[in-house]
Amino acid sequence: MNDPASVFRALHHGRPPGDPLVLPGPWDAASARVFEEAGFPALATPSAGVAASLGYADGHTPAGEMFAAVARIAGAVSVPVSADVEAGYGLAPGELVDRLLEAGAVGCNLEDSTDGVLVAPHRQADRLAEVRAAAGGRLFVNARIDTYIHGDPDAVDVAADTVARALLYAEAGADCVYPIMAPPDTLSGLAAAVPVPVNAVGAPDGPSAVRRLGELGATRITFGPQLQRRAADAVRDLAERLLGS
Structure with a gap:
């Protein structure tokens, strides 16, 4: 098990409750080196954080630049x-896989909404299956589920829809499911229902908060663009001090 994708996949399994895999999100090479030097065993880039570092709004980074x-x-x-x-930037599954591998990535997040609208679950499952077929074992596929940010609670049971999508995506070959912004108290039910690890959004406030999400059922913790935004706040504070304001 020497290839990076297998190493990365193994990090998600056999973890005791309360010890989730914590993946900080670097937005550039310098921040990536800082996180590696701190001792993190793997990293997960946030699209919004990378976008900000390149001067784009979230969701508007050209594929080539990303x-x-x-x-x-x-x-x-x-x-x-x-x-x-x-x-996936509208790329065909094979091209998406090729570009990820060319970039040196061992995994990817793929979300099930476009322009704020949820994709039909079976359609997204079919796309995930095509990505899995093209990638084989070379990529760890994290299927992001956007029901809690783009679902309509007046029209559907969001928790039930999340579980249904998670099961479909796992069956399609996803290695992990990521119900972004899911309330913490829903994680245990989701983790019990699906046969793959669950990714949760954490707050970078110390190990106790992360441990609690693990105890609730999360196997993996990511932070989205929060780390990049805190770094930007630190730079802003430095700028104010330099100006004497």
Whole structure:
């Protein structure tokens, strides 16, 4: 098990409750090196954080620039790097897989909404199956589920829809499911229902908060663009001090 994708996949399994895999999100090569030097065994880029570092609004980074940024990050460290590639930039599954592998990524996030609208679950499952077929075991596929940010609670049982989508995506070959912004108290039910690890959004406030999400059922914790935004806040504070304000 020497290839990076297998190493990355193994990090998600056999973890005791309360000890989830914590994956900080680098937005450039320098931040990636900092996280590696701190001792994290793998990293997961946030599309919004990378977008901000490149001068784009979230969701507006051209595909070529995103893959180039991922390549710089992956090339700067020796630990596995997973890449958030949003909904896949309209690329065919084979091309998406090729570009991820060319960038040096060992995994990816793929979300099930486009322009704020949820994709039909079976359609997304079919796309995930095609990505899995093209990638084989070379990529760890994290299927993001956007029901809690784009679902309509007046029209559907969001918790039940999330579980149904998670089961479909796992059956299609997803290695992990990521119900972004799911309330913490829903994690245990989801984790009990699906046969793959569950990714939760954590707050970078110390190990106790992360441990609690693990106890609730999360196997993997990511932070989206929160780390990049805190770094930007630190730079803003420095700028204010330099100006004496």
